[in-house]
Amino acid sequence: MTGLGRPGPAVIADELRQVLATAAGRPELTAITLDTPLFGDGVGLDSLTGTLLLRQVRQRFGVDVAAEDLNLDALATLGTLVTFVCGRVAGHRAGGDS
């Protein structure tokens, strides 16, 4: 994507908001804050949207959340997912997967 080093948290957060909005078919999710829970009353992630989200995270950032995070704690809020992806994205994009 950028080819200029790795994306920062703000960029990743925006991309994840887009992914969530598309997966859930709810455009308003592009405006959620970092502390919004992904399960339950927040985004209401179900097995279908959750699977789509994790697949997109793997394709876009090269981070396999399901394989690395047994309890899927990274999906607590948008912020925890951003932190998880940021922490692992280093090295993946350096090679350039545009």
Add this chain to the structure above:
Amino acid sequence: MSTAGLVKCVVWDLDNTLLRGTYLESLPDRPPADPAIIGLLAELGRRGIVHAIASRNPPEAAEYAAQATGCEFVAAECGWGRKSEALARIAAGLDISVDALAFVDDDPYERAEVGAALPGVRVLSPEDAAEAVGWPEFSPAVVTEEARRRAGLYRQRHRRQQAEQAFTGSHEDFLRACRTEVTIAAASPADVPRLHELSERTSQFNSAGRALPAESIAALLGAPATDVMTVRLRDRFADDGLVGGCVIDRRQDRVWTVPLLMMSCRAIGRGVIDSLLTWLAGRAARRGAAAVQVPCPVSERSVPLRLALARAGFRATADQAAGPGRTVSGRIVSDRIVSDRIVFRCDLGTPRPALPDWVTAPGEA
């Protein structure tokens, strides 16, 4: 394993496959359907296998084929792109693995393209297809009422998905607006064939990761400290029938173990698995158990199930001593120890969420 082999959907080419001739070249007359293939469509349909179309023709050709064959097609991909991509879209739309598809085409080039891009697809010429009815991958051991109605259920599901796209409220509100009803009940002997079929057909939502023979399920019905539960689903679009189930092992009364938890992928996103897990934890807590545990494979395929477990408050345990090897394999599920499974555990100390009012279950008001 047995689930890997069964074909759930056959994708048909039209020109010189379903039809005797070429659609566009025959206009204004249209080529008749091949009578042998019509028989084949009906026979496979009786076995619960659904049909779809992938054709290099305009969309009206698919409508014509449905009319000419009298068969209901659950999906039609008409266009000039790669057929492997058409098959991938059909599988995604039905929420099934591409490995559960068969593809029939008279053109060796198309067969080679699909075979190379999607090696798990059974690729057949029309002549092969005539023989294939006798093959095990087209011969499910049991054919249930749910299976016979499958094509209609896919159609109703499509209508439900369109309604949801147009719906503006939350997903929970949508389920309510659809008049969703989830009914959890103890299994009876009459449910055994469908429970077996479900265990054979489920892959994403099957915590055992494998099929359970009908005899084993029947034996569990009367077993001490064991519950076999069924989950039925209906709404204003369709009565999906028995879409899920679980086996509960209560022999350790403080820690209940669920050696099998399964749900049809057709029921995904409709509150079924969440209702079952919420009921299970509530029931165990009321009966004095301290925890419920579900051994579950950790693989790409089990991600939807793990998402459901995470939502319901289940956590992976470090303690595998009481895990899959003993609690599960000893009596119920297997003749071998499945080692790639992790025990997900829900501690019942904290207050449990209430079941939605559209769920009917034993022990619930």
